[in-house]
Amino acid sequence: MKNIGKNLKLKKSNIPTDEKETFCELINLLENTLDRNQDLYDKYQIDMISYDEPFYVIIENLLVLHYGDWKTDIIFWYILERKGENDEIYPLEWHNQVTDETKELIINTPEELWDVLKSIEINN
DSSP: OTTTTTTOOOOOOOOOSSHHHHHHHHHHHHHHHHHHHHHHHHHHOOOHHHHHHHHHHHHHHHHHHHHOHHHHHHHHHHHHTSBOGGGOBOOEEEEETTTTEEEEEOOOSHHHHHHHHHHHHHHO
16 A cells, blocks of 8 residues: 555646636546547547546545535536537526526637526525
């Protein structure tokens, strides 16, 4: 057990100053990591997504602990399902349980995702 992490190089990042910045950095890192893994598979048939799956489960569980189930569902929709072929952006369908209306929201950036999550939280 002495050699665990021996070759691990941790890169210091700019420490975000608030929760929104931390959230946006996390979303960007997750999205970029999944994109890189998909590129490896598409180009070389190397399946890092299956290999890394336990890490994604850990991340998802931590997000559930911090943000709750419904926010985590929206976060993973943003990361995994928001973009279609040719980077077409699909809308998020959101049902407001207070007003009983359904809205479609286009979310382009992690900052917009944060704002939508906060807006839904306030309106529900």
